[in-house]
Every structure is written in C-alpha cells, then in structure tokens.
Amino acid sequence: xxxxxxxxxxxxxxxxxxxxxxxxxxxxxxxxxxxxxxxxxxxxxxxxxxxxxxxxxxxxxxxxxxxxxxxxxxxxxxxxxx
Numbered sequence: 020x021x022x023x024x025x026x027x028x029x030x031x032x033x034x035x036x037x038x039x040x041x042x043x044x045x046x047x048x049x050x051x052x053x054x055x056x057x058x059x060x061x062x063x064x065x066x067x068x069x070x071x072x073x074x075x076x077x078x079x080x081x082x083x084x085x086x087x088x089x090x091x092x093x094x095x096x097x098x099x100x101x
Contacts, residue, residue: 033062
C-alpha cells in the first residue's frame with residue numbers, strides 16, 4: 020500500500036524519476052512509465068492528480084481512485100487495480 024501511495028504521490032508532483040523507480044524493473048522507463056513521459060503528462064495539469072482512495076484487494080492488489088484536470092480542461096476521475 021505504501022508503494023502505491025508513493026507512486027501516485029510522485030505522479031501528483033510530476034516526478035517521473037521517483038514514480039518510475041517504484042515500477043517493476045521490466046516496465047521501468049518504458050512507454051507510460053518513462054520518466055520524461057510522466058513528467059510531461061502530469062506536469063501539464065491545471066489541477067494535479069489527487070489520490071482519492073485506496074483499497075486492498077487481496078494480498079497483492081490495490082484499487083486506487085484518482086482525479087485530475089488537464090490544462091485544456093479535460094477532467095479525469097479514474098480507477099486502477101495495481
């Protein structure tokens with residue numbers, strides 16, 4: 020749970036290096052887990068990502084809820100199982 024919270028906290032501040040370091044090694048630095056991609060996407064928010072909920076779902080799964088608003092006004096209220 021702590022790792023998931025730390026990852027989403029890093030996204031909230033557009034800290035690609037910290038967020039990427041919390042991803043499993045085989046996905047780290049690639050696609051959406053690339054440090055620059057994280058910084059570019061999450062740095063372009065009029066309202067930064069906010070973690071709105073976490074729930075443990077089994078031994079290794081956490082459901083997260085979050086929201087953000089992009090600079091062009093797109094609002095996201097999302098959920099992910101990680």
